[in-house]
Amino acid sequence: MIVANPFAASGEWFRGTLHAHTTVSDGAMTPNHLIAHYAYAGWDFVALTDHWHATGPSEVTVTNTGTPHPVTVIRGIEVNTENGSTATGSSYHITGLGVDGPIPRRSEGTGVPSAQWYVDAIRERGGMAVIAHPYWSGLTLRDFEGLHGYLGIEVYNADTDVHIGRGDASLLWDDLLTHGHNVLGIGVDDCHRPGYDSVRGWTVVRAADRSGEAILSAIRAGNFYASAGPEIIDVHWDPGSNVIQVQCSPVRSITAVADGMKGARLNAGRFGASLGARRRRSASGRPEGVLEGELLTGAELHLTGRERYVRIQVEDAHGHRAWTNPLFIGPV
Ligand SMILES: [Zn+2]
Ligand SMILES: [Zn+2]
Numbered sequence: 001m002i003v004a005n006p007f008a009a010s011g012e013w014f015r016g017t018l019h020a021h022t023t024v025s026d027g028a029m030t031p032n033h034l035i036a037h038y039a040y041a042g043w044d045f046v047a048l049t050d051h052w053h054a055t056g057p058s059e060v061t062v063t064n065t066g067t068p069h070p071v072t073v074i075r076g077i078e079v080n081t082e083n084g085s086t087a088t089g090s091s092y093h094i095t096g097l098g099v100d101g102p103i104p105r106r107s108e109g110t111g112v113p114s115a116q117w118y119v120d121a122i123r124e125r126g127g128m129a130v131i132a133h134p135y136w137s138g139l140t141l142r143d144f145e146g147l148h149g150y151l152g153i154e155v156y157n158a159d160t161d162v163h164i165g166r167g168d169a170s171l172l173w174d175d176l177l178t179h180g181h182n183v184l185g186i187g188v189d190d191c192h193r194p195g196y197d198s199v200r201g202w203t204v205v206r207a208a209d210r211s212g213e214a215i216l217s218a219i220r221a222g223n224f225y226a227s228a229g230p231e232i233i234d235v236h237w238d239p240g241s242n243v244i245q246v247q248c249s250p251v252r253s254i255t256a257v258a259d260g261m262k263g264a265r266l267n268a269g270r271f272g273a274s275l276g277a278r279r280r281r282s283a284s285g286r287p288e289g290v291l292e293g294e295l296l297t298g299a300e301l302h303l304t305g306r307e308r309y310v311r312i313q314v315e316d317a318h319g320h321r322a323w324t325n326p327l328f329i330g331p332v
Pocket of ligand 2: 021
């Protein structure tokens with residue numbers, strides 16, 4: 001099964017966040033002010049995901065007044081199961097993107113079916129369900145067994161990262177992909193206090209236009225990548241080929257992450273290339289990223305052809321990452 005490669009898709013790139021709170025729930029800014037905040041940051045879209053309230057464009061009345069460019073407001077919601085409903089006794093938080101209408105709180109029942117009830121409720125209202133901040137919630141592979149119909153997980157959640165350092169769910173994502181859960185990874189702020197937990201995690205979507213419908217349908221198709229800093233400019237992979245070409249903003253490592261003991265990484269620095277990684281060469285023919293302090297802007301990564309999945313992950317000099325979705329998922 002081949003998952004979409006947004007770098008091979010037509011359209012334009014739009015950047016935004018898919019998880020943010022306003023004064024409608026526990027956020028510090030009104031919907032109007034939050035949208036203006038993101039407009040000044042240069043964001044193209046924002047999904048408002050207040051707890052138990054489907055906040056949307058109708059709550060935003062002066063969105064674009066005096067701001068640099070229009071921000072597309074996507075109606076969203078965040079719901080959660082009761083504490084004690086996961087393997088470690090915590091709860092699931094689930095965002096619904098493009099959801100139409102409120103979702104009632106459901107108090108009875110525990111365990112995975114309760115999370116399933118909310119995933120189904122989001123889908124019945126036309127939305128996409130995303131498992132929010134799974135590392136913060138303490139979710140493990142067991143919590144995803146039997147759960148289905150959700151789009152993916154937040155591979156990066158800035159709010160839980162700045163609070164307690166549990167924002168990066170890369171490891172859990174690999175566990176899921178390795179065990180046959182073919183889920184996508186999005187990057188979000190989960191903004192509550194703009195300036196503290198905003199403009200730190202985002203999703204870059206390859207969509208036909210900046211309308212909410214186009215952005216949501218591109219997300220549904222997997223045409224996006226997640227970032228907490230670096231820009232991924234191109235990922236070139238021909239289905240059937242064992243070579244992936246990556247171009248990105250300057251980073252200290254470029255990795256093809258795959259299932260156990262497979263994959264390849266190129267690191268900046270003199271001894272930085274693994275067996276499966278090749279350096280780009282500058283116009284003068286000099287290999288890139290070898291000199292002290294010099295970063296990488298691309299790599300050629302070689303696969304074995306036996307990978308179950310491969311995703312690209314880059315990390316900049318500050319340790320900030322960007323993540324593509326799995327490029328392909330082989331036979332289970
Ligand atoms: Zn939450
Ligand atoms: Zn939240």
